[in-house]
Amino acid sequence: MALSGQVAKRPYAVKVAGVPVVLWRGREGLRAFRDRCPHRNYPLSAGRIEDGRLVCAYHGWAFTGEGACAAVPGCATADLSRLKAERVAVAEWQGMIFVSLKPEDRLSDGLPDIPQGHDYDHFWWAMKPQRARVFDALDNVLDPFHTNFIHDGLIRVKHRRQRVEQTIETFENGFEATYIQNTDYGWMSRALEGERARSRGRYIPPVAFQGRWEGRKGLNLCVTIWFVPEDEHTVQPMARFTTLKSKGPAWLKQVMIRLFLFQVIQQDADALTKLHDNIAAFGGPQFHAGPGDRVSDKLMRLYNGGKLVPEVLGPYHIEL
Numbered sequence: 487m488a489l490s491g492q493v494a495k496r497p498y499a500v501k502v503a504g505v506p507v508v509l510w511r512g513r514e515g516l517r518a519f520r521d522r523c524p525h526r527n528y529p530l531s532a533g534r535i536e537d538g539r540l541v542c543a544y545h546g547w548a549f550t551g552e553g554a555c556a557a558v559p560g561c562a563t564a565d566l567s568r569l570k571a572e573r574v575a576v577a578e579w580q581g582m583i584f585v586s587l588k589p590e591d592r593l594s595d596g597l598p599d600i601p602q603g604h605d606y607d608h609f610w611w612a613m614k615p616q617r618a619r620v621f622d623a624l625d626n627v628l629d630p631f632h633t634n635f636i637h638d639g640l641i642r643v644k645h646r647r648q649r650v651e652q653t654i655e656t657f658e659n660g661f662e663a664t665y666i667q668n669t670d671y672g673w674m675s676r677a678l679e680g681e682r683a684r685s686r687g688r689y690i691p692p693v694a695f696q697g698r699w700e701g702r703k704g705l706n707l708c709v710t711i712w713f714v715p716e717d718e719h720t721v722q723p724m725a726r727f728t729t730l731k732s733k734g735p736a737w738l739k740q741v742m743i744r745l746f747l748f749q750v751i752q753q754d755a756d757a758l759t760k761l762h763d764n765i766a767a768f769g770g771p772q773f774h775a776g777p778g779d780r781v782s783d784k785l786m787r788l789y790n791g792g793k794l795v796p797e798v799l800g801p802y803h804i805e806l
């Protein structure tokens with residue numbers, strides 16, 4: 487994935503599940519190819535865009551948006567029909583570019599529902615790539631119990647908990663946990679949020695999470711995060727933040743959210759790297775579900791391509 491603005495006049499290199507991909511805009515619009523020239527495998531992202539074609543920097547072969555080779559310099563009369571760059575699926579949505587290595591993938595299906603319209607402000611945050619596993623990142627963000635420890639003082643606190651009602655709704659291809667509670671005891675929650683009525687955490691397979699925090703009068707914050715697998719060991723979170731317009735100027739909210747969340751994100755990133763390294767040291771994960779782990783099994787099933795039976799579970803009473 488990339489931000490729309492990152493792909494402009496030059497080819498742009500990204501990595502998707504370990505595979506180098508080049509994004510570029512030509513005559514036919516936005517395109518994504520595996521980042522290797524079919525000739526000698528030179529990275530196409532090192533080339534340039536000329537007359538709406540992607541031109542390899544090694545021998546100057548030029549490719550159309552369909553991947554067809556349109557020119558081989560020095561061989562004007564040759565039949566080029568065998569020579570093709572490898573296209574992969576790409577879609578642009580709300581200022582973000584999504585890539586999938588499966589060409590048949592319908593990328594626009596299964597996109598999260600984000601509040602739209604004049605009532606909302608949005609911004610994207612392309613976070614630093616982290617050494618982490620995608621599964622652990624999803625599990626972390628859907629798990630409320632770590633917040634009292636890893637984010638002690640900021641979001642929740644270790645030594646003071648409140649009673650929370652948790653309800654889980656499962657869908658064939660996702661689930662959402664709702665937490666009815668008052669504002670958390672951490673200072674950041676207190677400073678940013680006001681009174682809380684409920685929060686929700688939703689998993690949208692394969693790699694997206696959406697959190698919503700609601701006050702008595704409606705939505706305070708919606709955060710949608712795609713945990714993009716650059717390779718097996720690296721995750722780049724791309725987050726879309728949505729707030730109600732009434733709550734102050736958009737730029738100020740963006741600055742505040744970035745400032746406040748910077749430390750929280752760092753704390754999670756550190757934890758995820760520790761998990762990653764320790765899991766690698768032991769040759770693989772070995773998880774034992776605790777009494778509060780009501781969504782991890784569902785996450786695991788969906789993440790591995792399975793489905794869930796739609797139902798509502800709970801309410802459960804927990805302390806957070």
Ligand code: FES
Pocket residue numbers: 523524525526527528542543544545546547
């Ligand atoms: S490697 Fe690309 S043109 Fe030769």
Ligand SMILES: [Fe+2]
Pocket residue numbers: 626627632633636637754
């Ligand atoms: Fe966290």
